[in-house]
Amino acid sequence: MTETYNPQEIESRWQQRWIDEGTYEVDNDDPRPSYYVLSMYPYPSGPAHMGHVRNYTMGDLLVRYRTMRGDGVLSPIGFDSFGLPAENAAIKTGTHPRIHTEENIEKLSASLRRIGAAYDLRRSFSSHDSDYMKWTQWIFLQLYNAGLAYRDRAPVNWCPGCQTVLANEQVLTDGTCERSGDLVENREMEQWFYRITKYAQQLLDDLDTVEWPEKVKLMQQNWIGRSEGAQFGLSIADTDGKSRKDVPPLDVYTTRPDTGFGMTFAVMSPEHPRVDELVTEENRSSVDAFREEVANRSEMDRLSSEGNIDKRGVPTGSFVINPFTNSSVPLFLADYVLMTYGTGAIMAVPGEDQRDWDFAIAHGCEIIRTVEPPEDFDGEAYTGDGESINSDFLNGMKIKEAKQTAIQWLEGQNIGSHQINYRLRDWLVSRQRYWGCPIPIIFCDVCGEQPVPEKDLPVDLPDDVKFMPTGRSPLTTHKNFLEVECPKCGENARRETDTMDTFVDSSWYFLRFTDPWNDETPFSEKALDHWLPVDQYIGGVEHAILHLMYARFFTKALSDLGVAPKELREPFKRLFTQGMIRLGGSKMSKSKGNLVAPEGILDEQGADALRLAHLQVKPPQEDVDWEDFGIDGCAKFLNRVWRISHPENSLSENFREGAMNEQDEEIVRQTNRLIERITNDYDRWSYNTAVAAFMEFTNTLYRWIQSDDGAHKEVLGTAVDSLLLVMAPATPHFSAELWELRNSTHIHQESWPEADKSKIESGTVTLVVQINGKLKDRIEVPSNLTDEEIQDLALASERVKELLDEQEPKRVIVRPPALINIVV
RNA sequence: GCGGACGUGGCGGAAUUGGCAGACGCACCAGCCUUAGGAGCUGGCGCCGCAAGGCGUGGGGGUUCGAGUCCCCCCGUCCGCACCA
Numbered sequence: 001m002t003e004t005y006n007p008q009e010i011e012s013r014w015q016q017r018w019i020d021e022g023t024y025e026v027d028n029d030d031p032r033p034s035y036y037v038l039s040m041y042p043y044p045s046g047p048a049h050m051g052h053v054r055n056y057t058m059g060d061l062l063v064r065y066r067t068m069r070g071d072g073v074l075s076p077i078g079f080d081s082f083g084l085p086a087e088n089a090a091i092k093t094g095t096h097p098r099i100h101t102e103e104n105i106e107k108l109s110a111s112l113r114r115i116g117a118a119y120d121l122r123r124s125f126s127s128h129d130s131d132y133m134k135w136t137q138w139i140f141l142q143l144y145n146a147g148l149a150y151r152d153r154a155p156v157n158w159c160p161g162c163q164t165v166l167a168n169e170q171v172l173t174d175g176t177c178e179r180s181g182d183l184v185e186n187r188e189m190e191q192w193f194y195r196i197t198k199y200a201q202q203l204l205d206d207l208d209t210v211e212w213p214e215k216v217k218l219m220q221q222n223w224i225g226r227s228e229g230a231q232f233g234l235s236i237a238d239t240d241g242k243s244r245k246d247v248p249p250l251d252v253y254t255t256r257p258d259t260g261f262g263m264t265f266a267v268m269s270p271e272h273p274r275v276d277e278l279v280t281e282e283n284r285s286s287v288d289a290f291r292e293e294v295a296n297r298s299e300m301d302r303l304s305s306e307g308n309i310d311k312r313g314v315p316t317g318s319f320v321i322n323p324f325t326n327s328s329v330p331l332f333l334a335d336y337v338l339m340t341y342g343t344g345a346i347m348a349v350p351g352e353d354q355r356d357w358d359f360a361i362a363h364g365c366e367i368i369r370t371v372e373p374p375e376d377f378d379g380e381a382y383t384g385d386g387e388s389i390n391s392d393f394l395n396g397m398k399i400k401e402a403k404q405t406a407i408q409w410l411e412g413q414n415i416g417s418h419q420i421n422y423r424l425r426d427w428l429v430s431r432q433r434y435w436g437c438p439i440p441i442i443f444c445d446v447c448g449e450q451p452v453p454e455k456d457l458p459v460d461l462p463d464d465v466k467f468m469p470t471g472r473s474p475l476t477t478h479k480n481f482l483e484v485e486c487p488k489c490g491e492n493a494r495r496e497t498d499t500m501d502t503f504v505d506s507s508w509y510f511l512r513f514t515d516p517w518n519d520e521t522p523f524s525e526k527a528l529d530h531w532l533p534v535d536q537y538i539g540g541v542e543h544a545i546l547h548l549m550y551a552r553f554f555t556k557a558l559s560d561l562g563v564a565p566k567e568l569r570e571p572f573k574r575l576f577t578q579g580m581i582r583l584g585g586s587k588m589s590k591s592k593g594n595l596v597a598p599e600g601i602l603d604e605q606g607a608d609a610l611r612l613a614h615l616q617v618k619p620p621q622e623d624v625d626w627e628d629f630g631i632d633g634c635a636k637f638l639n640r641v642w643r644i645s646h647p648e649n650s651l652s653e654n655f656r657e658g659a660m661n662e663q664d665e666e667i668v669r670q671t672n673r674l675i676e677r678i679t680n681d682y683d684r685w686s687y688n689t690a691v692a693a694f695m696e697f698t699n700t701l702y703r704w705i706q707s708d709d710g711a712h713k714e715v716l717g718t719a720v721d722s723l724l725l726v727m728a729p730a731t732p733h734f735s736a737e738l739w740e741l742r743n744s745t746h747i748h749q750e751s752w753p754e755a756d757k758s759k760i761e762s763g764t765v766t767l768v769v770q771i772n773g774k775l776k777d778r779i780e781v782p783s784n785l786t787d788e789e790i791q792d793l794a795l796a797s798e799r800v801k802e803l804l805d806e807q808e809p810k811r812v813i814v815r816p817p818a819l820i821n822i823v824v
Numbered sequence: 825g826c827g828g829a830c831g832u833g834g835c836g837g838a839a840u841u842g843g844c845a846g847a848c849g850c851a852c853c854a855g856c857c858u859u860a861g862g863a864g865c866u867g868g869c870g871c872c873g874c875a876a877g878g879c880g881u882g883g884g885g886g887u888u889c890g891a892g893u894c895c896c897c898c899c900g901u902c903c904g905c906a907c908c909a
Binding site for chain 1: 825826827828829835836837838839840843844847848849850862863864865866888889890891902903904905906907908909
């Protein structure tokens with residue numbers, strides 16, 4: 001063989017050709033069925049690492065496969081280019097984030113090209129492109145005008161490391177910043193919010209309409225955290241234990257209104273706005289001390305006492321009336337009641353709530369059971385179902401009925417009603433940083449908060465800024481940026497200096513890809529109608545909550561605002577979450593410093609071998625250890641295919657022609673089986689078994705070629721061509737090169753092969769003979785036998801006769817065509 | 825604590841519907857080829873056993889002619905949430 005497989009040369013040549021020939025460019029009026037494949041918007045941190053390679057290999061396989069299947073495939077790529085790392089680097093090195101970022105985009109683009117990922121590059125953009133920012137700001141204004149973007153003073157999560165606020169979602173359970181790992185502090189600040197809570201119910205309901213992994217749906221459900229119960233007012237008691245009419249009642253929320261008769265005290269959050277009003281003089285100093293302690297309590301403290309904590313609290317000295325019993329019960333302050341959920345105050349029912357139980361024990365409160373626990377119950381608070389006791393008109397009812405009855409009663413008394421609560425909170429979008437999309441708002445001393453007029457968009461970031469480690473964004477001191485005329489009165493005003501959370505940028509980029517040239521609107525309805533929803537979205541499970549929730553919210557809001565089609569309620573029809581790559585037991589990441597760079601492998605074994613190794617090593621949705629990759633094995637396999645596929649290969653000397661023998665027929669059958677298997681495997685994301693099938697088939701061909709009779713020329717030709725076709729989505733350069741050498745056409749413009757079912761059927765099958773369910777014999781038999789014929793053949797087998805030893809079978813189960821079980 | 829996923833050779837895994845357990849690859853072993861090479865080709869490779877045969881999918885029980893697959897209990901690993909009233 002004159003040719004040897006040289007991946008570097010072949011790969012760079014084909015990469016250039018796909019671009020030059022516009023192989024993966026697609027127009028919005030493409031007549032083929034539309035199919036939108038998208039990998040999650042990458043942050044350009046430098047050249048691609050193995051995690052990227054895995055992600056983009058999966059996506060690219062699908063792009064090429066669907067294209068061969070005859071779809072008009074939209075495969076765009078862009079860059080999530082705003083964000084902290086570039087700005088932090090600027091503070092350290094003095095390099096402007098734009099320069100730093102654009103260099104990284106170049107590096108990542110080059111990497112993606114080198115692994116052979118195919119895109120319509122005409123559609124590319126980055127979040128920091130002025131063009132894109134303009135529409136991110138325009139969308140902000142639409143949301144603002146619709147009341148979905150608002151400014152509010154709120155306790156926020158402040159990260160001292162990042163010098164900015166974080167969304168709740170960006171704070172980890174241990175109270176640290178997901179990005180820097182610093183302990184997050186509580187601060188009260190003016191911030192911008194997107195009113196995602198307005199969509200809580202829809203975000204929950206519409207999960208039923210998408211084909212996502214159940215795990216991701218569950219995580220979203222838990223995050224939204226819907227609960228159903230009752231909200232009602234507790235009257236404040238006077239010194240005689242009677243309800244005071246001069247003070248409004250204290251609202252509480254509960255999911256267990258059925259247990260109201262067991263409420264023996266009430267608790268409010270230390271941050272509750274009515275604490276000052278409700279605390280008595282004798283208790284003021286201890287309450288103040290407690291509140292200060294809670295406020296100063298470091299996150300470290302919370303961490304060390306995670307889980308079941310002592311229920312710390314103090315009495316307010318006030319009493320409230322339990323409306324069910326009319327008795328007066330003490331009102332406490334306790335840190336286990338959060339201001340951010342429900343009404344910030346609860347009715348405490350120690351008999352049926354363990355937290356309340358713990359608190360009651362610690363503070364000497366009465367405990368009354370209102371649900372009869374089972375006889376053998378030996379726990380404390382009983383939260384299971386049972387009959388109501390000690391509950392007057394609820395007695396004897398099970399929880400469900402008692403709840404309804406209690407709510408009706410509260411409504412009848414005119415003190416409360418049925419209430420639904422969500423854990424989801426509004427999305428805090430403002431960040432006190434430079435390298436983000438500016439929020440298009442102007443503050444005027446006379447007219448107040450004013451949106452930037454549409455004609456003045458985009459609000460661009462000034463380039464002439466210095467980055468100092470002051471912890472303040474350079475925008476706050478940049479005169480030209482800051483000083484602006486009020487769009488309403490024309491007087492001097494100042495710009496908002498906060499920029500947007502980068503999750504805003506990634507909440508609509510998939511819409512812009514459909515129409516990135518549009519300078520009238522962010523996208524056209526027509527383009528969205530053609531392409532959306534995304535047919536297959538691919539990314540890491542780490543975005544299961546934040547990014548996906550925000551993108552879903554944007555889609556719904558834009559749809560309601562008439563910017564996007566009203567039928568478009570969900571952006572991503574199907575989601576696939578691929579596993580991460582671990583090295584030395586922990587996630588491979590830049591911050592851990594355990595990256596494996598793909599360059600060396602690309603240089604030596606090539607992109608196709610690397611892609612194949614990613615596909616082969618494990619089912620794509622599972623996490624994988626880098627140690628388990630078999631790059632060399634994959635490279636070796638490609639060389640084997642190369643040797644039998646190359647037109648000038650040394651094996652081709654003495655091929656047969658003319659009539660086919662039995663072995664040739666078997667190869668024809670295997671070839672069609674291969675096509676069927678790969679089609680099936682690609683459709684169900686079973687890439688590891690697809691690679692196994694490539695290898696198995698290749699091994700079969702080798703044995704055939706080297707057998708005594710050798711290979712039939714035409715049968716081999718079809719077999720090899722079929723193999724190259726089904727491998728093309730996985731190893732695009734390799735397949736394209738060999739295909740061109742053999743057939744002089746472009747494999748990625750060929751149609752996906754179809755298996756000839758009639759050729760898969762074989763005249764005979766291997767009949768499996770079991771005795772008492774255990775395999776005892778195998779017999780080659782014609783595949784069209786009747787049950788009786790199968791039974792006769794099986795019973796006639798020497799082996800079976802011997803084992804049965806004259807015994808009459810008790811029962812015979814025949815499962816044609818290939819299984820019989822004889823029971824004795 | 826709550827919710828979820830999973831447990832198969834030395835290793836990664838396969839078995840799509842209850843029907844031949846271990847495909848394919850890695851590692852290992854043997855043979856061939858050879859101008860010794862980290863190349864190529866062929867074969868072997870769950871466990872016990874010389875063999876016949878027996879055992880075998882985390883453990884125990886059940887359903888079934890038949891269970892890796894379905895049901896119950898237990899053990900273990902991983903992930904998500906976690907004072908959400």
